[in-house]
Amino acid sequence: MTIAEQVVKALIEKNWTISCAESCTGGKLTGAIVDVADASKVLEASIVTYSNKAKQEYLQVQEATLAQYGAVSEETAREMAIGIAKANHAQVGVAVTGTAGPGGGTEEKPVGTVCFGFYVDGRVETSRKEFGDLGRNVVRAASVEYALQKLYRYIQNRA
DSSP: OOHHHHHHHHHHHHTOOEEEEESTTTTHHHHHHHTSTTGGGTEEEEEEOOSHHHHHHHHOOOHHHHHHHOSSSHHHHHHHHHHHHHHHTOSEEEEEEEOOSSSOOOSSSOTTEEEEEEEETTEEEEEEEEOOSSOHHHHHHHHHHHHHHHHHHHHHHOO
């Protein structure tokens, strides 16, 4: 069973729905969930918000958060996850924002830096992972796998 299948199964068992807010993954996380036959039982809606303006308009990310921490930050990922869950009345919201490359990195946030937000049944967790400059599509695929693995653990820990 794939990790996406495990996530969908766990969501079905809890009778929870999920929505995703994606930036650098461009819909790949939602696509991995949709690849599972029973996805329609749990997936509410997802959105790709690539620009800061879209993050603010559709996910209620605060302008001050973006100004202080930037789009690639755990703080922004947190607000994205909460925003997508609340907008869709979902028990689970997952957010991914990062710099997949080849450009766009800084010394503080090098190419391959991705931040994640997980809103699970009212509780929010965030994480930051530096995958390295492995190539745009490798970073994106690794981000999806990481997000699903972390999400599965968070769902399992919410009894």
